Amino acid sequence: MPSQFGGKPSGVARVAFSLLERLVAVGGHDYILRSAWRAEQLPPGLQHGVELLHIERPRVMIADMVWQAIVMPAICRKAKADLVWNVDTFGAARGGRARVTTVHDLFYRHVDTLGWRARMTMALCYGTILRGSTRVVAISKGTRDELATTFPSVANRLAVITNDATVAASSGATLPREIPERYVLMVGNATPNKNFAAAVAALSLLQANGSAPALVHVGMDDSSMIANAMAAASPPPRLIQLKGIDDARLAALYAHAECLIVPSLSEGFCLPIIEAQALGCPVIVSNQSVMPEVGGEGAIYFDPSDPNSLAVCLTELMADPTGRAALIKRGFHNRSRFSWEASARAYAALFTELLA
Missing domain, CATH: 3.40.50.2000 (Glycogen Phosphorylase B;)
Structure with a gap:
């Protein structure tokens, strides 16, 4: 997850950590986290459950994607990594025996304030990573359908694995009402x-x-x-x-x-x-x-x-x-239709299938 700022829990980072904690618990695979997050910044369940390959967050994502395509095969060979899981669309299009990319949305297609250069750049980034992915995971059926329409070449490589809440239902149980008015x-x-x-x-x-x-x-x-x-x-x-x-x-x-x-x-x-x-x-x-x-x-x-x-x-x-x-x-x-445990098992099964 090179695109995520270290120590800043974005939505993508929170989803990735929630899944990774459950994947470690499910077992069957060992995980190396390549990220700008440092060990002490990670959730407690991941500080000792995964191997951390710390990097600095790149300044220019598209340039870093080119660099990753060059160096990731060697990184995987050195780390003996069989599969690359890109937790968003700014990862590696090469490396390992297989690559899985999770797509959270196609936001650039819906933001009118983005200039044409930004739209073209984002489309290039998405297209590059998706072409290099063995399997593409969409987090909803709607995102899957939009991906199939926008990038027809990946239609037969799409899977849907949903998210779950990142705020625990017990978190606010003992806190008083902060705002007295309606x-x-x-x-x-x-x-x-x-x-x-x-x-x-x-x-x-x-x-x-x-x-x-x-x-x-x-x-x-x-x-x-x-x-x-x-x-x-x-x-x-x-x-x-x-x-x-x-x-x-x-x-x-x-x-x-x-x-x-x-x-x-x-x-x-x-x-x-x-x-x-x-x-x-x-x-x-x-x-x-x-x-x-x-x-x-x-x-x-x-x-x-x-x-x-x-x-x-x-x-x-x-x-x-x-x-x-x-x-x-x-x-x-x-x-109740959504569960991190079920989602983690679906990812683990996908990883196993691709490495069989």
Whole structure:
């Protein structure tokens, strides 16, 4: 996982570590982690369970991918590594007897603010790593279908292995309510595909009627997308922004929220949906992309291009305690479809198959 910053638990890193811990427990293979993370930065379960090959994170990913294609065969021979698992699409297209690449999404196809050079570069990176992969794992059926359409040559090499929640349901069990007023929650860094402006607009509609809860955003807003939406809203809802919080605090925010709002236009999986469901937080989610696949029957769906649609869903949910309780129950049931243990066993079986 050379693309991941050491010591900074991105979504990809958290997924990779969750899987790797279970893979070590499943057994059958030995694992070498090539990463910018140092041993003391790893989760406790991995500090002694894997061999660590520490590297510095490269500055230019496309250049590093070329370099990896050159040196990875020799690295594998020296380490006696039979298979290379790229935990994202910025890994090695050569090396070992087989290569597995996990694709989390094709975000560059859905971000209008990316220039044509960036889009071409990303398409080149994806195409290179996918052509060199013996098998390609998509984290949802929707991502699999998009891969098959965008890169037809990999269609017969695709498999689907889903993720699970990276925030444990027990994390917020003993924490008190942090925000005393009623609030709805958004989780994730503000990027164009997240469409967080739709949530601000919907809360603004409720604010005009005097019935809006506060809007709590957990994540970064480096491009001021939420700030700009707030500036354009009249009247603006009350916004509370939090970042850099730990799992226990995030779990408590889920547990005490009126609901989680996911207005995304596109996602590869969307972990917050099942994290919220696991913690008894109702979910109101976009009806686009993979959201219905992941949310199942445990979510309320709305049109992300229509803030009024979201406002109506919020109003009805907050006015119906019985319906809210039923939605929470369906969320618990839906969340049970996902398991890190099952996903790890699926990866282990795939590795065994490719090395047979």
